[in-house]
Amino acid sequence: MRTEEENREIAQLLFPEVGESVEDIFKRYPKRKLKDSQLVVRFAPSPTGFLHVGSVYTSLINRKLADQTDGICILRIEDTDKKREIEGGIDLIINGLERFGIKFDESVKKGEYGPYIQSERKEIYKVFAKDMIARGCAYPCFASEKELEEIRKKQSESGVRTGYYGKWALWRDAKVEDVKRALNEGKRFVVRLYSTGNFNNKFTFNDLIKGNCTFSENDMDIVLLKSDGLPTYHFAHPIDDTLMGINLVIRTYEWFPSVPLHLEIFDKLGFKRINYAHPAPLMKMDKGNKRKLSKRKDPEADASFFLHQGYPQVGMLEYFLSIMNSNFEDWRIQNPSLPYTDFELKLEKFNKAGALFDMVKLSDVCKEYISRLSAEQVYNFVLEWAKEFDMDIYNRMINNKGYCISIFNIEREGDKKRKDMSKWSDVKEQFKIFFDDMFNDMKKDVLDMDRGLQINILKEFLATYYYGDSSTEWFDKIKRIAQDNGFAIDYKEYEKEPSKYKGKVGDVAGVIRVAVTGRKQSPDLYQVMQVMGDSRVRDRIEKYINNLQG
RNA sequence: GCCGCUAUCGUCUAACGGUUAGGACACAUGAUUCUCAAUCAUGUAACCAGGGUUCGAUUCCCUGUAGCGGUACCA
Numbered sequence: 204m205r206t207e208e209e210n211r212e213i214a215q216l217l218f219p220e221v222g223e224s225v226e227d228i229f230k231r232y233p234k235r236k237l238k239d240s241q242l243v244v245r246f247a248p249s250p251t252g253f254l255h256v257g258s259v260y261t262s263l264i265n266r267k268l269a270d271q272t273d274g275i276c277i278l279r280i281e282d283t284d285k286k287r288e289i290e291g292g293i294d295l296i297i298n299g300l301e302r303f304g305i306k307f308d309e310s311v312k313k314g315e316y317g318p319y320i321q322s323e324r325k326e327i328y329k330v331f332a333k334d335m336i337a338r339g340c341a342y343p344c345f346a347s348e349k350e351l352e353e354i355r356k357k358q359s360e361s362g363v364r365t366g367y368y369g370k371w372a373l374w375r376d377a378k379v380e381d382v383k384r385a386l387n388e389g390k391r392f393v394v395r396l397y398s399t400g401n402f403n404n405k406f407t408f409n410d411l412i413k414g415n416c417t418f419s420e421n422d423m424d425i426v427l428l429k430s431d432g433l434p435t436y437h438f439a440h441p442i443d444d445t446l447m448g449i450n451l452v453i454r455t456y457e458w459f460p461s462v463p464l465h466l467e468i469f470d471k472l473g474f475k476r477i478n479y480a481h482p483a484p485l486m487k488m489d490k491g492n493k494r495k496l497s498k499r500k501d502p503e504a505d506a507s508f509f510l511h512q513g514y515p516q517v518g519m520l521e522y523f524l525s526i527m528n529s530n531f532e533d534w535r536i537q538n539p540s541l542p543y544t545d546f547e548l549k550l551e552k553f554n555k556a557g558a559l560f561d562m563v564k565l566s567d568v569c570k571e572y573i574s575r576l577s578a579e580q581v582y583n584f585v586l587e588w589a590k591e592f593d594m595d596i597y598n599r600m601i602n603n604k605g606y607c608i609s610i611f612n613i614e615r616e617g618d619k620k621r622k623d624m625s626k627w628s629d630v631k632e633q634f635k636i637f638f639d640d641m642f643n644d645m646k647k648d649v650l651d652m653d654r655g656l657q658i659n660i661l662k663e664f665l666a667t668y669y670y671g672d673s674s675t676e677w678f679d680k681i682k683r684i685a686q687d688n689g690f691a692i693d694y695k696e697y698e699k700e701p702s703k704y705k706g707k708v709g710d711v712a713g714v715i716r717v718a719v720t721g722r723k724q725s726p727d728l729y730q731v732m733q734v735m736g737d738s739r740v741r742d743r744i745e746k747y748i749n750n751l752q753g
Numbered sequence: 754g755c756c757g758c759u760a761u762c763g764u765c766u767a768a769c770g771g772u773u774a775g776g777a778c779a780c781a782u783g784a785u786u787c788u789c790a791a792u793c794a795u796g797u798a799a800c801c802a803g804g805g806u807u808c809g810a811u812u813c814c815c816u817g818u819a820g821c822g823g824u825a826c827c828a
Contacts, residue, residue: 247828248828249827249828251827251828281828283827283828284826284827284828286827287827287828344826348826351826359754362754362755363755364754364755364756364824365754365755365824366824391826402756413758413759416757416758417757418756418757419756419757423824425825426825426826428826429826431826435825435826435828436828456758456821456822457822457828458822458823458828459757459758459822459823460756460757460758460823460824461823462757483758483759483821483822484821484822486820486821488764492819492820492821493820493821494820494821495821495822525765525766525777526765526766529765529766529767529776529777530766530767532765532766532777532778533776533777536777554759554765554766555758555759555760556758556759556760556821557759557820557822558764558765559764559765561764561765561778561779563764563778563779564764564765564777564778564779566778567777567778567779568778574791614790614791618791618792619790619791619792620791620792621789621790622790622791623789623790623791675786678787679786681787682786682787685787692786693786694786707787708786708787709787709788710787710788711787712787712788713787713788716787716788716789722788722789723788723789724788724789724790725788725789726788726789726790727787727788727789727790728787728788729787
């Protein structure tokens with residue numbers, strides 16, 4: 204055991220350049236003037252790669268909770284691992300989240316409690332590290348990687364817990380002279396927590412999502428400051444969240460096991476503890492096993508995948524909301540016209556286990572969402588998407604705005620809303636029947652019907668077709684053609700005696716559909732033809748007739 | 754290995770000791786003055802296993818099993 208004097212001496216030896224005190228720092232970060240009910244939360248990603256969908260998920264929780272309580276949502280960049288950092292990583296995160304409609308009240312660009320990038324807060328952590336050493340709550344450790352490895356080896360051989368703790372912690376109670384000598388030899392050091400926890404002591408802890416949990420006290424002398432002078436997550440977290448006035452930490456589940464450690468650091472720092480909520484991560488089914496959505500294996504782990512595909516941002520957020528609080532779906536059914544921001548998200552309703560990320564369900568939520576939009580809104584969203592990801596579509600839309608809106612308007616009104624679009628890129632397929640240069644006429648024999656008969660039907664249709672007809676007039680004419688050619692008008696009658704007829708009205712409409720759209724399936728044929736216009740319809744039918752004759 | 758969390762239809766979940774175990778997605782079938790989509794109706798489908806506690810357990814407790822997470826000078 205060292206004396207108080209000795210600890211102060213070591214602190215001064217290690218950080219002679221640090222003149223500021225803990226009090227000085229706190230003066231720069233005054234307490235926020237907010238009510239307790241107003242949540243100050245933060246999303247704190249590392250710029251180590253592309254924006255993960257899980258990040259969108261977690262930041263949405265933060266954003267919602269802040270909004271609901273008239274609180275503040277902060278973005279903080281945790282870039283203390285310089286080895287894993289990638290260039291442009293910060294912009295990737297900020298721009299990406301913004302594209303999903305998630306903005307921050309304080310972040311890299313604005314805010315009074317910055318810097319919001321941890322590497323720029325290096326000096327702050329040092330002040331606290333020096334203070335902890337001086338008070339005997341932390342100490343320098345000069346152990347080499349090799350030595351640490353040896354310790355670990357010995358520990359696993361004798362079957363005890365691995366780690367730097369208790370009697371295994373070489374430098375825990377080192378003499379001042381030893382510290383001086385190591386320093387003089389130019390050895391690099393880390394600052395470790397001087398843990399006073401007892402692993403055999405259990406305590407309960409209340410997590411806002413998990414509820415009451417039991418933990419063992421931490422006894423690991425974990426690294427606080429790395430040898431490059433930057434803090435580990437464990438050290439930066441209590442300091443930043445305290446200085447920034449965070450009153451609820453929402454972070455993914457992988458942090459859950461380090462709660463005892465963090466509580467000890469809070470205590471040793473002399474800080475008030477902060478409430479935690481640990482939501483479970485998004486999972487993926489892989490060969491019968493659930494696993495975390497992986498950056499390397501799963502394209503859909505990259506949030507930009509959804510941007511490319513053109514999944515509507517609100518659809519994405521609503522899908523996430525339905526995973527977070529399953530009552531969101533019921534709420535949505537009861538309040539079809541309210542914005543998702545009106546839904547009240549509750550931490551206690553979160554599921555404790557990880558949910559599978561379900562693309563099918565996502566598509567369904569997006570279909571619902573898009574079906575609630577007007578044709579103009581769809582046009583604008585698709586245009587925005589196409590501008591970035593599909594110039595061909597973009598140009599078509601710019602040059603044919605009215606035409607495109609009327610395409611999007613097909614079966615968009617009334618009760619029978621069309622729900623076949625889950626993402627903006629789906630328009631490419633839709634456009635194929637409406638633009639002549641994207642249109643592929645079908646081969647002659649797609650229909651199992653005599654060619655002469657098909658030609659007859661189409662010629663008769665052309666003879667009576669009038670663009671100004673209402674849909675009933677239009678269909679009456681088709682029925683007439685059907686009748687004249689020996690088709691049943693009534694489906695049930697046809698079912699009774701199929702041999703009496705050549706087919707049913709649907710088959711006649713089918714011939715026209717194939718001629719006009721090039722497909723056996725299409726949206727409401729009458730509406731399609733109205734949108735296409737008289738001459739395009741006639742052209743296509745004539746071309747198809749020629750094709751059959753050729 | 755050790756520590757912790759979790760466990761209901763294929764998926765997301767509801768239930769907070771007594772229910773024909775509910776809903777949504779998916780799937781299947783049927784309806785529908787044209788196909789697809791939509792809509793409507795119907796249907797298939799679940800309490801991880803074994804012990805307790807209790808008049809009664811999906812629900813509470815224990816054990817096992819499985820999944821997930823942690824066990825770094827990564828976050």
